[in-house]
Amino acid sequence: MVATETKHQTDLPNGGVAPTRAGRAVLSAAAVQSTALGAELWVAADTLITPLAREEAERRRITLRVGDVPAASAIPAAAPAPSPDASRTVAVGADHGGFELKTLLKAYLAELAYTVTDVGCFSPEAVDYPDLAYAVARLVADGRAAAGIIIDGAGIGSAMVANKVPGVRAALCYDLSSALNSREHNHANVLTLGASLIGPGLARQIVKTWLETPWGGGRHAKRVAKIMQVEQRFLKS
Template structure:
């Protein structure tokens, strides 16, 4: 799977670890920054990953900041993105199955690396369920057109 990943300074250490974790599992990982843990603005990095996913350069995206909340807010401003901030593996699976979420945002400060790895595994291993959920996702897409 082609993945795009980025963080801000608060999520940098976990992002670095996740890049290796994902590459070891055979994924093609585009690290969109930052290159170190110096202070940066999370919207800049959320946009890079969101655009990779929206433009088809990546199948899915992963963003890490202090809570994951700011990254989700910023990424969701890009048309076609359904970013979800997740702190439990079962929520990650449901976000993919029910909402066809395409960007996962994680907390680098309040969730352990091991738990985030489990969340990422659930996100990447769950497919969109379609069926009754497809109409709901289409309605979400229609909201973008009303902007």
């Protein structure tokens, strides 16, 4: 056992802490991404913490603790709540083509007990989708929203824009299977929808499925980590 979040020890392979060829454990960004915002993550003293994992911990306000796991009596009953607590906050945005569907989905998100941060647009007048997609993606990347939903005519352009923002994994979903897969396998944190391609009933089902599907971790963790490593190569160039 090489790592733990607050009280719980994390075993391989689901924790995302993998042994190197020399037997030394490595804490990956994927493991940090699966840790709750504002929590503590304990790792063994000889664990190699990758630069990407440290960046992800800082972004998610996660405190990395190195050393032996303290006794249960020495650990607070609960990790301190992040400030502000974004765990139930969903950022939403749409261009004029998605304005009507956004309005409907905002009400639905409220029914599901989510807090909604609406970046616009606020009327059916023509606007440029890149501006709204960037605004949503930035809230997610900064940790001010746990997830984002962007709506335009087809959902394609908004996904392209959102995926330019470091830390964002945006997925265009058009049915329940793609919604489930994008969360469980790809750890998507932004959903894009095409208002001209799906109706409001299906849109609600996709949103609910997408938000309620947990990240699978396990064998998927190293692949998501590689997605983020590609991003880091260009950030460092």
